[in-house]
Amino acid sequence: MSYQDRLLKVIPGGAHTYSRGFDQFPANAPQILASGKGAYVVDPEGRQYLDYGMALRAVHIGYAEDEIDAAAVAQIHLGNNLTRPSLIELDAAELLVDLIDSVDMVKFTKNGSTSVSAAVKLARAYTGRELVARCIEHPFLSYDDWFIGSTPLTRGIPQQTLTQTKLFQYNDLTSLEQLIAAHPGQMACVVLEPAATEPPRDGFLQGVQALCRQHGIVFILDEMITGFRWHLKGAQHLYGVQPDLCTFGKAMANGFSVSCVAGRRDIMELGSIEAEGRERVFLLSTTHGAEMAGLGAFVATVEFMRRNPVVEHLWRYGERLIALMAQKASAHGIAHSFKAGGVACSPYYLTLDAAGAVSLPLRTLFCQEMIRNGVLMPWIALSFRHGDAELAQTAHALDRSFAVYRRALDEGVEKYLVGPAIKPVFRKHN
Ligand SMILES: Cc1ncc(COP(=O)(O)O)c(C=O)c1O
Structure with missing residues (x-):
């Protein structure tokens, strides 16, 4: 066979x-x-x-890459996944917050889809709204229903979910303006990649950011592909925009399974547990989310990139x-x-x-x-x-x-x- x-x-x-x-x-x-x-x-x-x-x-x-693999192996020898947060988990989180301009807090996970879906959930919780505006030219943001329901592959997805994700065009601010106007007060977030096949036209990403601010919509940049390739501090730094939430994955640990949702404190901390009495958002809780090998590789990847x-x-x-x-x-x-x-x-x-x-x-x-x-x-x-x-x-x-x-x-x-x-x-x- x-x-x-x-x-x-x-x-x-x-x-x-x-x-x-x-x-x-x-x-x-x-x-x-x-x-x-x-x-x-x-x-x-x-x-x-x-x-x-x-x-x-x-x-x-x-x-x-020897140096990055060695950092991962060193974490494996330290146990790879412990019963309370690990030292490398703290180091990795502080490193990411320090590295990315728009980020106050971060939550790690293993796959990009879970990060982007977590960003959408946070946006819905923060705004109390349900609709998602996603960019039609960006082929893949998540395997979850909110995204796949907006492709031809709708089998197995509840009908209601199919109607909650709306489409706008990249580099066409008017298409986003019209979409927002067609659903007043209902859009929870706008989600797109900073760039894919085309770079942003002058002012496009800034325009998206301004529209989001004006309408109380959470602005999410998916940096799964652009992160650690366009610029060490993300395409958001290169193009001069400040998303409310952003997601990274893929290259951040040179092939090890690390991804994250990150961003503004007042949105991210909806997933926190220390504010007495506040209704909770159950945000990314996974057994392997902070696996030490991957986070060791992430820290080593950033160090490598700072030196090379x-x-x-x-x-x-x-x-x-x-x-x-x-x-x-x-x-x-x-x-x-x-x-x-x-x-x-x-x-x-x-x-x-x-x-x-x-x-x-x-x-x-x-x-x-x-x-x-x-x-x-x-x-x-x-x-x-x-x-x-x-x-x-x-x-x-x-x-x-x-x-x-x-x-x-x-x-x-x-x-x-x-x-x-x-x-x-x-x-x-x-
Ligand atoms: C822009 C973008 N977002 C999210 C994802 C999902 O990432 P993962 O495959 O790690 O779940 C991908 C994967 O191709 C992607 O390209």
Whole structure:
């Protein structure tokens, strides 16, 4: 039995994130991985791939970074999870509060979804309102019903929940103004990423902040992806905004499972227990939320980033990669069909058909050919360990892949695909 069949037999979806599913990769992708080091992953047969997936963006320094792993192991030797709060729990909380401008208090957990859902719950408790405004362009903020109910995947979600999340557009303040006006006094929070594929237009995030203040709405920035990549102090620092609540995860511990909801004291302390007689909010209470290994890794990640130009490197490498992809696409005569762009520290690529629409068969072909040439690029997540040698390896793989891509544009992509095209994650039916 193949690894894929074994995975699908015992795990619904064959992985613990839908983005890792077989339907997201071409047929020649490794079905399973054995290890990672630096910017590379290795399959059980020992084949090594230069990786631009980087554990769904959780790893931004490099896989198995010795210093960070050692900090995690040191905490494991101290017991890893104790009966009262641990010293590293206090250190990590003080570090985060010190690091992020808008943050007075923080609560740690293991996954991003739980953090963002906790922020939404706090906003509802604080405002006494129920509706959530979320940005339509940001593909994923939580696996919980309040978010997934606003995608096509509504099966299993109560009808009432489906009506409570409303959508507005990124970089379009008017769409948010209209949404708020359509539901006067009912919006608990506005939740979005500071940036995703596009950076914010001048004044957009400040405008969101002002609208929230004006209408008594809690302003939540989800920094799961931007945190520790755009700037050590978050994209909120880079773009000069002060969210009421914010969430971090992914890169904050270079791949260890740490996430958090954090923000203004008067909102966060609704989850506190010391104010006698006040009605309580049951905020993130989990057995493993402050697991010491992860928090040790988080503290070590911040220390590493203070000593090494991680963020500068991501921006510079991304700029070079975008330019390289554009130059190679032009050289192969496919610039009309293959576009590279995005915020430099977090680039993206698009594959377009003759009509200019996004083509998943062409995306599959590109991934397939890159894999044939030793590069796993389902999307682009960069790390500090992507250096000159890795850029050169990418250039070589791009040349070879684009030569096939060019032929496929002339002769038909189906002829060159070795398996089915990848499918969108948020589709209603399999
Ligand atoms: C912006 C954003 N928010 C939240 C999440 C959820 O994080 P996690 O997968 O750690 O639950 C993700 C994950 O992809 C994300 O990209």
